[in-house]
Amino acid sequence: xxxxxxxxxxxxLSFRGELTGxxxxxxxxxxxxxxxNAMTLMQLAPGATSQRELAIVMGLDPSQxxxxxxxxxxxxxxxxxxxxxxxxxxIVEITAVGTTALERIDEAVSEAESELFGDLTEAEKTxxxxxxxxxxxxxxxxxxxxx
Numbered sequence: 001x002x003x004x005x006x007x008x009x010x011x012x013l014s015f016r017g018e019l020t021g022x023x024x025x026x027x028x029x030x031x032x033x034x035x036x037n038a039m040t041l042m043q044l045a046p047g048a049t050s051q052r053e054l055a056i057v058m059g060l061d062p063s064q065x066x067x068x069x070x071x072x073x074x075x076x077x078x079x080x081x082x083x084x085x086x087x088x089x090x091i092v093e094i095t096a097v098g099t100t101a102l103e104r105i106d107e108a109v110s111e112a113e114s115e116l117f118g119d120l121t122e123a124e125k126t127x128x129x130x131x132x133x134x135x136x137x138x139x140x141x142x143x144x145x146x147x
Contacts, residue, residue, distance in 0.1 A: 013135075020116055027108035031101040037077075040068050041094055041102045044078060048093035051080065077101055 028038045043049075043057060055065045069092060072078035077098035083089035089144065094102065117125055 023112050023116060024109060028105055029113040030104050033077075033101065034071075034104070036068055037072055038102075038105050040065075041074060041077060041098050041105070044092060044094040044098070045102055047068040048091050050083070051090040051092050054092055072098065 025035055026034055031038065033041070040054070040058065043054060049057075051069070052062070052066065055062045058065065061066075069078060069080060073080065075097075076095055078092060078094050080090045080092050084093050117128075120128065
């Protein structure tokens with residue numbers, strides 16, 4: 001007997017992914033940020049980087065990143081400055097206010113992940129992460145909106 005259509009992996013992953021995404025977006029909202037803005041702050045947490053390098057790491061078109069950085073700067077969460085060694089280059093870094101917001105986000109996301117994955121062992125979480133990373137998808141092939 002064939003499995004019901006709702007047991008198909010693609011359907012299960014899509015449905016669970018939408019629900020998980022909604023829970024994580026709710027967690028990110030503790031700082032009043034869109035997911036793309038929160039992800040940008042997470043990328044900036046380790047230290048200052050060039051705007052170009054940030055766009056590459058995040059897989060964003062530079063114009064998309066400019067819009068995100070404009071929002072983060074307007075909120076005082078990040079700042080851009082010219083690189084003194086190369087005036088054409090912008091250096092981007094998280095501010096103290098941004099670090100505080102990121103700490104609140106991290107706490108809220110940790111709580112959400114505890115709720116979502118609380119029934120999984122550490123080994124199962126590692127296996128799930130590894131399996132998800134092996135799924136053959138490329139965001140460039142799809143119209144994905146990170147918001």
